[in-house]
Amino acid sequence: MKNNTLPLSLYIHIPWCIKKCFYCDFHSFVKKDTINEKKYINHLLKDLSNDIKYIQLRTIHSIFIGGGTPSLFSSHSINFLIQEIKKRIPTNSQLEITIESNPNSFESNNFYKYKKIGINRLSIGVQTFNMQQLQLLGRTYSSKEANKIIHFANKLHFKCINLDLMHCLPNQSVQQALKDLIQITTICQPQHISWYQLSIEKNTFFYSKNLNLPNENTIFNIINYGEKILKKYGYYKYEISSYSKIGYQCQHNLNYWRFGDYIGIGCGAHGKITTKQGEIIRTVKSKKITDFINGKYLHNLQKIKKNEQALEFFMNRFRLIEPTPKKDLYKYTQLTEQTIQPKIQQAISEGFLKETKKYWETTSKGKNFLNSLLEIFI
Ligand SMILES: C[S@@+](CC[C@H](N)C(=O)[O-])C[C@H]1O[C@@H](n2cnc3c(N)ncnc32)[C@H](O)[C@@H]1O
Numbered sequence: 001m002k003n004n005t006l007p008l009s010l011y012i013h014i015p016w017c018i019k020k021c022f023y024c025d026f027h028s029f030v031k032k033d034t035i036n037e038k039k040y041i042n043h044l045l046k047d048l049s050n051d052i053k054y055i056q057l058r059t060i061h062s063i064f065i066g067g068g069t070p071s072l073f074s075s076h077s078i079n080f081l082i083q084e085i086k087k088r089i090p091t092n093s094q095l096e097i098t099i100e101s102n103p104n105s106f107e108s109n110n111f112y113k114y115k116k117i118g119i120n121r122l123s124i125g126v127q128t129f130n131m132q133q134l135q136l137l138g139r140t141y142s143s144k145e146a147n148k149i150i151h152f153a154n155k156l157h158f159k160c161i162n163l164d165l166m167h168c169l170p171n172q173s174v175q176q177a178l179k180d181l182i183q184i185t186t187i188c189q190p191q192h193i194s195w196y197q198l199s200i201e202k203n204t205f206f207y208s209k210n211l212n213l214p215n216e217n218t219i220f221n222i223i224n225y226g227e228k229i230l231k232k233y234g235y236y237k238y239e240i241s242s243y244s245k246i247g248y249q250c251q252h253n254l255n256y257w258r259f260g261d262y263i264g265i266g267c268g269a270h271g272k273i274t275t276k277q278g279e280i281i282r283t284v285k286s287k288k289i290t291d292f293i294n295g296k297y298l299h300n301l302q303k304i305k306k307n308e309q310a311l312e313f314f315m316n317r318f319r320l321i322e323p324t325p326k327k328d329l330y331k332y333t334q335l336t337e338q339t340i341q342p343k344i345q346q347a348i349s350e351g352f353l354k355e356t357k358k359y360w361e362t363t364s365k366g367k368n369f370l371n372s373l374l375e376i377f378i
């Protein structure tokens, strides 16, 4: 492979939370006592130094500090981390730096300083403004507190604020789900909204519960009317769950979905890298914090087999609303169009896909039955 020109992002995982929410299976564990932030950050930097080889003369165009609840870390620690990273790897002038936070008062004390140290995208996980539902989800703040903190964050004028909102919650009516959206789009007015349909995941408290989840009809109405509200208030859908004002798409997540490269550091972080030889590898870092802080950073490194690369590429690409440029298949995987032509023709003949000279685009049937479309590429 010639010089690697694929966009490169850096993901940093901070795995601690105040408590484990009943629905969440992201890699996080409850903070038992004071976290030795400096020690963890030193290990993050050592973890990064092992992955420097993957940079291949590129610059980093986005940093995402996710979790867990990264906003449990002080602005001093986050500043030290960002400065040390910048000493080690070139970053581009338009660097997007996101940190995720929960709308708890003590965490919001960090917001002002996060902005001062260069964080330009603040993601706040609200989930809902309905008090009963917040309690049902196991969240640790009130809707009043969430509103106050979003209002406070707005006044700090981050370049972009994202709010995470979930829908199709247990016992949730269409009206309640839409009320959350009206609140967010007309009062909070963030630049970006991530609107997630609740998924019941294994290894979560919810998984073993007999929940009163919305039926198909309610789900259809929530999504159908919800998308109308989002569009009415200027939020354009660019990915299955992602909506933004024009110009505020999340560059980090876009890079994932376009099948770009990203280095993942931290306990449980994953990365996806294209090597000089044109191989595509996935890295998974140790999920056990004891392993990670004993210097066992890398848990697993796996090459994506050639015959799985088209599926991996389209699994990411077809999440996006934008059409897929045909030239990107070779750019991101080194696969030629010829190698996948029969499957493309099958997807077109089954009504999931349409094509022009330069693009492939999912039809509404393809968007609504994405898994059936992707099965063609297995
Ligand atoms: C991993 S959390 C990190 C953000 C922050 N810790 C918080 O809780 O707000 C990222 C987001 O994933 C979403 N999420 C987590 N579990 C989910 C599930 N089972 N179904 C749908 N969305 C989920 C939530 O909206 C959450 O804000």
Ligand SMILES: C[S@@+](CC[C@H](N)C(=O)[O-])C[C@H]1O[C@@H](n2cnc3c(N)ncnc32)[C@H](O)[C@@H]1O
Residues within 6 Å of the ligand: 011, 013, 026, 027, 066, 067, 068, 098, 100, 123, 162, 163, 164, 194, 250, 253, 262, 264, 268, 269, 270, 271
């Ligand atoms: C579900 S997304 C939510 C993004 C948020 N809605 C936004 O727009 O900023 C973020 C979560 O996905 C997980 N995540 C993202 N990239 C990751 C990576 N490379 N390795 C491990 N976990 C990752 C983390 O749990 C992180 O909190």
Ligand code: SF4
Residues within 6 Å of the ligand: 016, 017, 018, 019, 020, 021, 024, 025, 026, 028, 067, 068, 069, 102, 125
């Ligand atoms: S949703 Fe956020 S706060 Fe809740 S357990 Fe997951 S990462 Fe932690």
